[in-house]
Amino acid sequence: MTRVAIHALCALLFIILILSCNSRTTKIGPAHTVAPSNSPTLNPGPLTYVALGDSTGTGVGATEGGYVARLFKRLVEHRPNSELTNLCFSGATTSDVLRSQLNQGVRANPDLVTLGIGINDIGHGVSLEEFSRNYEEILNTIKTKTQATILVTNIPDISSAPRIPNAVRNEYHQRIVEFNQKLEAIALAHEVILVDIYTITHQQKPLHPEFFSADGFHPSDKGYELWAEHMWPTIGGLIGVNVESKP
Numbered sequence: 001m002t003r004v005a006i007h008a009l010c011a012l013l014f015i016i017l018i019l020s021c022n023s024r025t026t027k028i029g030p031a032h033t034v035a036p037s038n039s040p041t042l043n044p045g046p047l048t049y050v051a052l053g054d055s056t057g058t059g060v061g062a063t064e065g066g067y068v069a070r071l072f073k074r075l076v077e078h079r080p081n082s083e084l085t086n087l088c089f090s091g092a093t094t095s096d097v098l099r100s101q102l103n104q105g106v107r108a109n110p111d112l113v114t115l116g117i118g119i120n121d122i123g124h125g126v127s128l129e130e131f132s133r134n135y136e137e138i139l140n141t142i143k144t145k146t147q148a149t150i151l152v153t154n155i156p157d158i159s160s161a162p163r164i165p166n167a168v169r170n171e172y173h174q175r176i177v178e179f180n181q182k183l184e185a186i187a188l189a190h191e192v193i194l195v196d197i198y199t200i201t202h203q204q205k206p207l208h209p210e211f212f213s214a215d216g217f218h219p220s221d222k223g224y225e226l227w228a229e230h231m232w233p234t235i236g237g238l239i240g241v242n243v244e245s246k247p
Contacts, residue, residue, distance in 0.1 A: 042111055042149060042238045046081040050105040050148070052097050052138070053116035055218060056156070057088025062221040068114065070228035071235060078241050085110070093120045094134030102141055110148040112238070114231075115139075116197075118155040118183060122175050132182050139190045149238060150192040153231065154180045157202035161212055193234060200230050 051057050051068040059066030072084045085108045087101040094117050105113065115138065121131045142150055158164070159173035180198050187194040211223035219227065236242070 041240055045079065046083065047075065047079050047111040047239070048108055049075060049082060049084050049112045049114070050108050050110035051084070051086045051088050051114050051116075052101050052105055053088040053114070054092040054120055055088070055090035056119075056224070056227070057086060057114075057116055058090060059224060060090050060215075060218045062219065062224050064221050064224075066219075066224050067116070067227040067231060070224060071114070071231060074228070074232050075235065075239070078236075078239055088116075091120055092117065093124055093126060094118065094131055094138065095126075097138055098134055102138060106141065106145045110146055112235070113142055113146070113148045113150050115142075115150065115152045118179055119158065119176075122155070122172075122179060128178060128182055131179060132186065135183060135186050136190075139186065139192060143190065143192075150190075151195060151231075151234060151238075152183070152187050152192055153195050153197040154183050156197045156227070157199075163215070195231050195234055197227060197230065200226065 049072060053068075056066050057068045059069060064070075066088075068084070068086050068088060072082070072086075076082050085105065087105055089096070089100075092101070097115070097117055117135075117138075118131065121134075139150065139152075142148060155176050157173065157176055159169045159176060164172055176198070184194060211220055211226060212218070
């Protein structure tokens with residue numbers, strides 16, 4: 001099966017799952033970056049950047065890469081000779097990060113790690129409890145086995161994606177909110193930097209259909225650029241570059 005067919009099947013299975021769930025209203029606050037008070041500035045010179053995550057890290061749906069490639073392009077302008085190990089792959093869940101990405105990422109001895117994962121856990125019907133255990137283990141492993149600065153993103157709101165049937169958009173959105181609340185609590189407990197991608201996608205994507213690619217699910221080049229622009233000020237701050245956040 002092609003990856004597109006696999007994603008379509010996962011989306012169908014998810015629809016069956018969430019139609020059996022009860023919906024309730026919950027809100028996440030305005031866009032924000034949460035960083036520990038002791039967040040370090042990264043050492044001068046070239047950096048080793050390791051990216052863990054799913055298809056958004058590889059840029060499925062775009063022609064010029066996902067948010068990872070766009071961040072690295074900015075990073076290397078200020079830190080020449082920096083290296084990127086992008087371990088993200090399409091369809092990855094938190095279990096896949098643990099099984100197929102994490103050890104290789106640790107061996108790269110990173111200075112900076114980004115983690116963007118969770119939407120496929122929802123699509124595959126992974127329970128909130130299993131997602132939480134996996135996410136905790138990922139962060140624990142990175143923190144105990146490396147000296148890397150860790151930057152995580154919460155789950156983007158893709159409930160307005162054209163491929164999501166109207167009948168289940170509210171339930172899909174609610175599931176994203178619930179997983180994000182747990183993710184944010186874990187990030188806070190582990191004192192890692194959290195960049196809020198949920199809010200910017202929740203606010204902007206319904207107004208901008210051009211932010212979705214032709215597959216009706218993944219971001220387009222413009223969608224990934226919005227994502228990278230929202231993350232870059234945080235990374236720029238870590239390397240001592242004064243970058244203004246875009247609204």
